[in-house]
Amino acid sequence: MSDDLELILEDAQDLMKKALTHLESELIKIRAGKANPQMLEGLAVDYYGSATAINQVANVSVIDARTLTIQPWEKNMLQPIERAIIAANLGVTPQNDGNIIRLFMPPLTEERRREFVKRANGEGEHSKVAIRNIRRDAIEEIKKLQKDGLSEDEAKDAEKKVQELTDKNIVLVEKHLTTKEKEIMSV
Numbered sequence: 557m558s559d560d561l562e563l564i565l566e567d568a569q570d571l572m573k574k575a576l577t578h579l580e581s582e583l584i585k586i587r588a589g590k591a592n593p594q595m596l597e598g599l600a601v602d603y604y605g606s607a608t609a610i611n612q613v614a615n616v617s618v619i620d621a622r623t624l625t626i627q628p629w630e631k632n633m634l635q636p637i638e639r640a641i642i643a644a645n646l647g648v649t650p651q652n653d654g655n656i657i658r659l660f661m662p663p664l665t666e667e668r669r670r671e672f673v674k675r676a677n678g679e680g681e682h683s684k685v686a687i688r689n690i691r692r693d694a695i696e697e698i699k700k701l702q703k704d705g706l707s708e709d710e711a712k713d714a715e716k717k718v719q720e721l722t723d724k725n726i727v728l729v730e731k732h733l734t735t736k737e738k739e740i741m742s743v
Contacts, residue, residue, distance in 0.1 A: 560701055561714045568694040568718055572687050572725040579683040579729060583736045586672050586679075591624045591661050593617065601633065601640045610637060624659040631655075664740075672740045680733040684726055691722040 584594045593616040600607035601614075610616065614628040614637060628634055634652055641650045641659070647668070651658040664672070695715055702711040 558701075558706065558710070561698065561706070561710065564694050564697050564701075565714065565717055565721070568690050569721055571690045572721060575683050575686040575690070576725060576728055576732075578686075579679055579732060582679045583676055583732060586676050586736065586740070590621050591618050591659070593624060595624075595646060596626075596641075599640055599644050602636045603633070610640065613637070619658075622661040622663075624661070626650075626657040626659070627655070628657075669740050673737050676733060676736045676740065680729050683729050687722055687725050687729070691718055694718045 581597070584592065585597065593611075596610050596616055599610045601610050602608075603613050610626070613630070613633050614626045616624060616626050619625055626637055628637055631654075634654070634657060637657055638650045638652050641648070641657070646659075648659045648661060651660065695718055698706075698711050698714045698718070702708065
């Protein structure tokens with residue numbers, strides 16, 4: 557197989573792996589009733605005029621299965637952190653006692669669980685679309701190489717490998733979604 561084809565396949569594999577990693581990070585943010593500091597990842601706080609990650613202005617820790625605490629390194633950061641949590645619409649209300657912010661995870665209702673499953677499935681669909689777009693781009697590059705003199709057999713073999721890679725990654729997306737759905741729906 558030519559170096560160009562190897563490069564196309566490696567790029568497609570790397571991009572699909574990134575799509576899966578992104579899905580995993582998004583699924584972590586969807587809570588399943590348990591307190592998890594990663595729920596707050598990607599949450600930006602206004603820190604003296606610049607958007608800063610919450611874990612860079614405060615210590616986030618788990619007290620018990622349903623409680624997160626956020627202890628800012630500067631007291632004047634309590635209000636901006638509280639506002640950022642409310643704006644993020646995480647389904648929890650921050651409790652500010654003047655020193656730390658507590659987040660109590662309410663028990664999930666059946667309706668809320670279904671909402672979270674729907675959101676997880678939406679993230680999964682985004683990942684599948686991204687993987688299919690990567691497949692389309694790889695196949696277009698293979699067709700360009702075929703116009704430039706690549707044999708038809710080699711092109712068909714490469715397209716088959718891209719399709720196998722796509723199928724394998726879509727199965728992984730489905731597996732992640734099934735696991736997350738079980739986690740969310742278990743009481």
